[in-house]
Amino acid sequence: MTDHRDVMLPLSLQYIATRALLLLVIASAVSCSSLPPEDGIRVVSAEKRIDLTGPIVKVFLTLKVENAPTASEASRVLLAFTPTEFQHLSIVKATRAEGKRKKKAFVPLSVQASELATTAPDAPRLYSVLLSTPLKPGDATTLEVLYMLTHSLEPFPAEISQSESQLVYYRDSAVLLSPYHVLEQVTYIKMPSNRIESFTRVDPTTRAGSEVKYGTYSNQMPNSYLPVLVHYENNRPFAVVEELVRKVEISHWGNIQITEQYKLKHGGARHKGVFSRLEYQSRPSISGASSFKNLLARLPPRVHSVYYRDEIGNISSSHLRTDSHKSDLEIEPRYPLFGGWHCTFTIGYGLPLQDFVFESVDGRRYINLTFGCPLLDTVVDDLTVKVVLPEGSKNPEHVVPFVTEKHLETSYSYLDVVGRTTVVLKKKNVVGEHNVPFQVYYEFNPIFMLAEPLMLISAVLLFFVAFIAYLHMDLSIRKSS
Incomplete structure (x- = not known):
C-alpha cells in the first residue's frame, strides 16, 4: 500500500x-x-x-x-x-x-x-x-x-x-x-x-x-x-439487498399489514482470515472499518405492531422512533457484516387504513404508498412489491412514475372463498431515488365486506346445530324388544 x-x-x-x-x-x-x-x-x-x-x-x-x-x-x-x-x-x-x-x-x-x-x-x-x-x-x-x-x-x-x-x-x-x-x-x-x-x-x-x-x-x-x-x-457500508419482497395486504376493516423479507449482503471487499469479536469491540474505529452492524429503515408515520425477526426468531436489537412525519426503525443484525457476508431477516408492521387508502372521484378506491426500499443508503438488486387487494376487488390499475414489470396473481388468506387479486410489481437496480409515491386503483363493492362475517356466523350456527343434533341422538347399545 x-x-x-x-x-x-x-x-x-x-x-x-x-x-x-x-x-x-x-x-x-x-x-x-x-x-x-x-x-x-x-x-x-x-x-x-x-x-x-x-x-x-x-x-x-x-x-x-x-x-x-x-x-x-x-x-x-x-x-x-x-x-x-x-x-x-x-x-x-x-x-x-x-x-x-x-x-x-x-x-x-x-x-x-x-x-x-x-x-x-x-x-x-x-x-x-x-x-x-x-x-x-x-x-x-x-x-x-x-x-x-x-x-x-x-x-x-x-x-x-x-x-x-x-x-x-x-x-x-x-x-x-x-x-x-x-x-x-x-x-x-x-x-x-x-x-x-x-x-x-x-x-x-x-x-x-x-x-x-x-x-x-x-x-x-x-x-x-x-x-x-x-x-x-471508501469505508462506507456497501449494503446490498440481493432480494426484497414487500407484501402489502389491504383490509377494509381498518388495517394495512406490510411484510418485508430481506436477503442482505455486504458488497464490498471480501473478508479474509478469522473474525475476532474481541478485537472488533476493543478497537471499533480500526477493526472492521468497512463493516456495518446496524441499518436505518424509514417507515411511514403511525406504524404499529412492528416486529423484526430472522430464521431463529425475534431479534430484540432494534429501536423505533416515531413522530408525526416519519418512523425510524434502527435494526441491528445478530452479527456485524463484513465483505461477502450475508444475512436474511423480516420486518413487519401495520398501518391505519384511513391514512393510505382513499376514494377517487370516479368511485374507485386506491392505495397511496411509497415504492422502493425503506432501508436508507442501500442498493436493491431485485425488488418485488405485492399489493394484495381485498377479496372481491376487480380491475386493478397501478400508477408508478417509472418502468416496472407487472402481472396479476391470486392470493388466499383466512376465510377467503374466491381469493384476493394481487398486483405484483418488479424492478431491478433500485436506489433511494425510487422511494416515491405510487398508487394502485381498484373497484370494490362493500357487500364483499360481509362475506367473512357471514362465513363465521354460518360456521357458528352449523356448530350449534350439530351440537344440538348430537344431544338428541340416542347412540346407546341395547337389546331390541
Missing part, C-alpha cells in the same frame, strides 16, 4: 487499464459516429460532478445547451452513456432552469431511452431529455441532470483482513461523453477522505484535499472520451 500521493498509477497497471479503455473509446467513437445528434444543438458549457463518497456513484451534470440560429426548433437533448454505465445505470432525472435570479425555478423533465440507440454491443446508449417547451433557434437553456450508478466501485484489493481499510477503483472519463460538440467542460471527482492512493493525470489536473478536478477542456468533438482511473479509500 502506498502513501497518500498525487501520482499516476504504476506503469504496468496504468498501461493495461489505459490500453483497455482506449480500445473501448475507439470502438465507441466508430460505432456511434452514425448516430445523428439533434440538429443545431451544441453544449456551450458542461460541469460534471461525480460524488464517490458512498457506495452509490452519483453524477450531477449542469449543461448549458444552445440551438443554432439556422436550425429548427429542438424538442429534446440527448445524453450518452457507455455500455458499462448503461448496465449499472439505476435512474436518470433531469430538470430545466426557467426564470431568472429570485424567480428562477427548476421544472422536472421526462427522460426516456432514445430510439437513436444502435444495436452494436460497443455503441453508447442514448437517453432523450424531452423539453417542456421546444428550444427555438438561437436560444439557450440550462439543464440539471442527475444519474446514479450501482456496483460501479471495484474493491482493490478484492480481499482484506479485519484490520485493513477498504480501497476501491472507479473508472470514468475526464471529458463529457456526448453526441454534441462541447465548447467548454470541467469535471470534479469528490471522494470521502483525503486518502487517495492514485489517480490518472490528464492535464490540466488539480487536486484539493479529497477532490480532483479535470479541466477546463475546450472544443471537445462529439463522442470524445478521455479515460481516467481513481484509487481511493
Whole structure:
C-alpha cells in the first residue's frame, strides 16, 4: 500500500487499464459516429460532478445547451452513456432552469431511452431529455441532470483482513461523453477522505484535499472520451439487498399489514482470515472499518405492531422512533457484516387504513404508498412489491412514475372463498431515488365486506346445530324388544 500521493498509477497497471479503455473509446467513437445528434444543438458549457463518497456513484451534470440560429426548433437533448454505465445505470432525472435570479425555478423533465440507440454491443446508449417547451433557434437553456450508478466501485484489493481499510477503483472519463460538440467542460471527482492512493493525470489536473478536478477542456468533438482511473479509500457500508419482497395486504376493516423479507449482503471487499469479536469491540474505529452492524429503515408515520425477526426468531436489537412525519426503525443484525457476508431477516408492521387508502372521484378506491426500499443508503438488486387487494376487488390499475414489470396473481388468506387479486410489481437496480409515491386503483363493492362475517356466523350456527343434533341422538347399545 502506498502513501497518500498525487501520482499516476504504476506503469504496468496504468498501461493495461489505459490500453483497455482506449480500445473501448475507439470502438465507441466508430460505432456511434452514425448516430445523428439533434440538429443545431451544441453544449456551450458542461460541469460534471461525480460524488464517490458512498457506495452509490452519483453524477450531477449542469449543461448549458444552445440551438443554432439556422436550425429548427429542438424538442429534446440527448445524453450518452457507455455500455458499462448503461448496465449499472439505476435512474436518470433531469430538470430545466426557467426564470431568472429570485424567480428562477427548476421544472422536472421526462427522460426516456432514445430510439437513436444502435444495436452494436460497443455503441453508447442514448437517453432523450424531452423539453417542456421546444428550444427555438438561437436560444439557450440550462439543464440539471442527475444519474446514479450501482456496483460501479471495484474493491482493490478484492480481499482484506479485519484490520485493513477498504480501497476501491472507479473508472470514468475526464471529458463529457456526448453526441454534441462541447465548447467548454470541467469535471470534479469528490471522494470521502483525503486518502487517495492514485489517480490518472490528464492535464490540466488539480487536486484539493479529497477532490480532483479535470479541466477546463475546450472544443471537445462529439463522442470524445478521455479515460481516467481513481484509487481511493471508501469505508462506507456497501449494503446490498440481493432480494426484497414487500407484501402489502389491504383490509377494509381498518388495517394495512406490510411484510418485508430481506436477503442482505455486504458488497464490498471480501473478508479474509478469522473474525475476532474481541478485537472488533476493543478497537471499533480500526477493526472492521468497512463493516456495518446496524441499518436505518424509514417507515411511514403511525406504524404499529412492528416486529423484526430472522430464521431463529425475534431479534430484540432494534429501536423505533416515531413522530408525526416519519418512523425510524434502527435494526441491528445478530452479527456485524463484513465483505461477502450475508444475512436474511423480516420486518413487519401495520398501518391505519384511513391514512393510505382513499376514494377517487370516479368511485374507485386506491392505495397511496411509497415504492422502493425503506432501508436508507442501500442498493436493491431485485425488488418485488405485492399489493394484495381485498377479496372481491376487480380491475386493478397501478400508477408508478417509472418502468416496472407487472402481472396479476391470486392470493388466499383466512376465510377467503374466491381469493384476493394481487398486483405484483418488479424492478431491478433500485436506489433511494425510487422511494416515491405510487398508487394502485381498484373497484370494490362493500357487500364483499360481509362475506367473512357471514362465513363465521354460518360456521357458528352449523356448530350449534350439530351440537344440538348430537344431544338428541340416542347412540346407546341395547337389546331390541
